[in-house]
Amino acid sequence: MIENVKELLKAHEGIIREVYLDIENSSMVPKEIVEAMLPYFNQRAYGNPTLTHKPGWEAFETIMESAQKIANFIGCKTLEEVNFTPGETEANNLAILGTALQMKEKGKKIVISEIEPLSVMHVAEMLTKHGFSVTKVPVNSEGFINLEKLKETVDSETVIASFSMVNHEIGTIQPIKEAVEIVKDKNQEAIFHTDASDAYGKIKLDVQKLDADLVTISSYKILGPRGVGALYVKEDTKIERIIEGQIGTQKLWPGIENTPLIVGFAKASELAFQNFEDNVNHMRRLRDMLINGIFEKISDVRLNGPKNEKRAPDNVNISFLRCEGEALTIELSLSGVYVSSGSACTRRLLQPSHVLIAIGRIFEEAHGSILMKVTRYHKDEDINHVLEVMPKAVERLRGITGSTGVG
Amino acid sequence: MSRAPLPYSQKILDLFRNPKNLGKMEDATVSAVAGNPACGDMITFYLKINDQDVIEKASFESYGCAANIATSSIVTEKVKGMKLEDAWKITWKSIAEEIGGLPAVKFHCGILAVGALRRAIRTYYKNKQATPEWLPKDQTFEEKQALEEEELAKILSKKMKMAEEK
Numbered sequence: 001m002i003e004n005v006k007e008l009l010k011a012h013e014g015i016i017r018e019v020y021l022d023i024e025n026s027s028m029v030p031k032e033i034v035e036a037m038l039p040y041f042n043q044r045a046y047g048n049p050t051l052t053h054k055p056g057w058e059a060f061e062t063i064m065e066s067a068q069k070i071a072n073f074i075g076c077k078t079l080e081e082v083n084f085t086p087g088e089t090e091a092n093n094l095a096i097l098g099t100a101l102q103m104k105e106k107g108k109k110i111v112i113s114e115i116e117p118l119s120v121m122h123v124a125e126m127l128t129k130h131g132f133s134v135t136k137v138p139v140n141s142e143g144f145i146n147l148e149k150l151k152e153t154v155d156s157e158t159v160i161a162s163f164s165m166v167n168h169e170i171g172t173i174q175p176i177k178e179a180v181e182i183v184k185d186k187n188q189e190a191i192f193h194t195d196a197s198d199a200y201g202k203i204k205l206d207v208q209k210l211d212a213d214l215v216t217i218s219s220y221k222i223l224g225p226r227g228v229g230a231l232y233v234k235e236d237t238k239i240e241r242i243i244e245g246q247i248g249t250q251k252l253w254p255g256i257e258n259t260p261l262i263v264g265f266a267k268a269s270e271l272a273f274q275n276f277e278d279n280v281n282h283m284r285r286l287r288d289m290l291i292n293g294i295f296e297k298i299s300d301v302r303l304n305g306p307k308n309e310k311r312a313p314d315n316v317n318i319s320f321l322r323c324e325g326e327a328l329t330i331e332l333s334l335s336g337v338y339v340s341s342g343s344a345c346t347r348r349l350l351q352p353s354h355v356l357i358a359i360g361r362i363f364e365e366a367h368g369s370i371l372m373k374v375t376r377y378h379k380d381e382d383i384n385h386v387l388e389v390m391p392k393a394v395e396r397l398r399g400i401t402g403s404t405g406v407g
Numbered sequence: 408m409s410r411a412p413l414p415y416s417q418k419i420l421d422l423f424r425n426p427k428n429l430g431k432m433e434d435a436t437v438s439a440v441a442g443n444p445a446c447g448d449m450i451t452f453y454l455k456i457n458d459q460d461v462i463e464k465a466s467f468e469s470y471g472c473a474a475n476i477a478t479s480s481i482v483t484e485k486v487k488g489m490k491l492e493d494a495w496k497i498t499w500k501s502i503a504e505e506i507g508g509l510p511a512v513k514f515h516c517g518i519l520a521v522g523a524l525r526r527a528i529r530t531y532y533k534n535k536q537a538t539p540e541w542l543p544k545d546q547t548f549e550e551k552q553a554l555e556e557e558e559l560a561k562i563l564s565k566k567m568k569m570a571e572e573k
């Protein structure tokens with residue numbers, strides 16, 4: 001199959017302009033971030049931060065300074081509240097599983113929403129095999145969680161409630177502060193976790209004001225390297241480790257700290273937060289340029305998720321009717337535009353995106369859905385290129401669909 | 408709900424970019440719509456058949472993935488000039504082979520293409536009220552994997568519900 005991929009790549013030769021919008025699934029790491037990381041591979045701080053020699057102490061200093069930077073950006077009390085993990089998948093697993101293990105004598109109920117990322121949803125479902133129950137609070141057609149239902153759901157049995165601050169697929173900015181209040185009101189002891197991977201660096205996030213117990217943040221979603229993320233754990237909140245081994249500077253994650261990645265994460269955070277307002281305004285402008293452009297140029301399209309201020313500044317998710325999504329991602333790729341789809345055809349189990357189903361999209365709408373995220377690095381010309389390529393791609397595929405379609 | 412890697416072959420990519428025999432056939436003798444219970448994709452097959460039961464031409468439309476577009480295209484090329492009896496014998500495996508292999512998760516796309524062809528052939532004989540002896544009485548596996556529109560809609564709504572409850 002590797003030969004096939006070589007041929008596929010060859011088919012892309014000659015592409016002049018490339019626009020990468022699949023930040024949801026991985027990201028390019030900007031040069032300035034890579035450059036910040038480079039010395040930490042072999043020039044300094046390459047030691048183990050728990051050992052008593054210079055490269056070890058350098059690593060200790062570097063990791064603590066990086067944690068301090070991130071702690072400042074999200075308003076932590078102390079830098080010990082920042083726990084590095086190998087990514088947001090691991091941070092979410094640690095939050096849910098670690099809390100369940102810690103609290104298993106107190107109750108067995110886990111409350112999440114219907115549109116959580118798989119790293120929350122699947123670990124919660126896995127726990128049902130071990131005596132826990134999972135209740136999924138429904139969302140409305142724009143993806144907002146039903147707060148009334150949340151109020152009804154949380155009880156004395158509830159050990160953890162987990163809701164993303166911003167939905168990763170449709171960009172819904174949840175009324176997360178209200179959700180925290182509702183949960184704590186109903187059960188002071190229940191742990192509140194939020195996956196803020198799509199919020200960090202994109203909307204305001206102050207963990208003390210929010211008063212959540214656990215908060216996941218991610219490096220690659222703010223264009224830092226993959227392989228690192230963090231879980232904020234509020235001072236005095238106790239959760240158990242979910243993997244064991246040699247513990248170093250990170251109490252909740254054993255193994256040798258990956259200093260260069262942590263440096264990259266801190267650098268990415270710095271870049272996202274310096275000129276925060278400008279960055280966000282830039283993303284928001286490009287987001288709307290892309291959405292409005294598509295609606296102007298292409299018929300039979302639907303926006304998935306809310307509009308304007310209630311939508312994450314970077315998120316564009318649009319369904320193109322009568323146009324299968326996987327085919328569309330390939331067609332766009334051949335023109336240098338890289339996106340992903342929630343179509344069943346792209347999934348292992350051939351089920352469409354659970355988020356789109358939960359907001360009431362019909363099969364056909366999920367089938368032609370495309371997810372894109374813009375960054376501060378994208379330019380107007382990039383969006384214009386997408387707007388030039390997209391109508392042609394959709395038109396060609398609609399031509400193949402012809403009169404065939406689920407009516 | 409996880410994603411599957413899809414290292415498509417060169418042939419699939421070529422046919423995806425330049426499908427042969429694409430589009431509705433106005434003078435078709437018979438057509439069949441077939442939907443995939445796995446992913447919800449649909450195709451329409453059009454056949455022009457002469458009075459010797461030979462396929463003069465075939466065309467298709469596909470509301471499906473690249474693998475589906477490519478396998479449909481190859482089936483329409485293959486059956487041209489074939490007797491219906493021989494066209495019936497085409498297997499999805501031979502189509503998959505011809506196209507340079509399909510990723511496992513995409514087998515159903517090739518099955519759909521062959522299923523749609525067989526559905527069209529069966530409909531042709533049904534319209535003619537004839538039953539050649541080579542035509543199996545019971546639906547073959549491929550036909551069962553190529554549903555009529557209504558059946559498909561039913562299965563899809565069931566599937567959506569299941570996914571919702573999950």
Ligand code: FES
Nearest residue numbers: 345446448472516
């Ligand atoms: S994945 Fe549906 S036909 Fe290919």
